[in-house]
Amino acid sequence: MRTTLDFSPLFRSSIGFDRMLDALETANRVEPFDNWPPYDIVKTGEDDYRITMAVAGFAEGDLTIAQEQNMLAVSGERAGEEDGQYLHRGIAERAFRRRFELADHVKVVGASLVNGLLTIDLKREIPEEMKPRRIEIATDGAQMKRVEAPRQVA
Template sequence: MRTAFDFSPLFRSTVGFDRVFDLLDNASRVSTFDNWPPYDIIKTGDDQYRVTLAVAGFGENELSVTQERNLLLVGGEKAAAEDTQYLHRGIAGRSFQRRFELADHVRVVGANLANGLLTIDLKREIPEAMKPRRIDIKADLSLPKAEKTQIESDVKAA
């Protein structure tokens, strides 16, 4: 059973949050759960991350890593060996595609394949214009002083 949330009331009072609403809508959808290939996501620093996928049996030329705007796509396609006859096939060699949603300003720094593990390093680089900046406060002693005004008068009501 799926509970559909209606985000339309929020559209009236928000600007630029379309992507967030799309992410929430996609997360609420029931999809087939595919857990292959297994992967880890590690935070290696304040603004650095590492995604490691277990891709045993795949070579560099059989894997692809693509970064779109806010999406990391990792795919693998094994070349079919027509002349091989397996008595038992336990090592998965099926094609796959993993999708990772990336936050704004996260980019792929590099990818490495070693010992059957594909490691993808990510880094968040916030532009200078978006970083918080300190505003200096100056004390200006030359401001004009307010004049004193009389609120009460000496005249009494009869």
């Protein structure tokens, strides 16, 4: 049983959280969950993450990793290689497409395939202009300093 959540009351008292609330609504509408291939998501540092997917039987050429804005898509498709008549087929070779929603400023920094495990390393890199900065407070006798963003030379 699914319950639809109404986020409209939050829009009345919050500013700038549109993207987060839209992501929550999207997660609520997500299609039935397919748990193949199995994967882990691990936070390896303050701003570092790792996705590990079990893709046994897939080679580097069979896998595609693409990042578009805040979406990471991992897909795999094997070319059919029939070496004989299977009496039992227990190793899944079906094509897959797994999508991950990424937060702002999260980038893929590397990927590797070792022993049937695809590992994708991610890092959140916040731009300097978005990091917290200290603002000086002018005293009575001091002249007020104007805070300006650094100008970029073209």
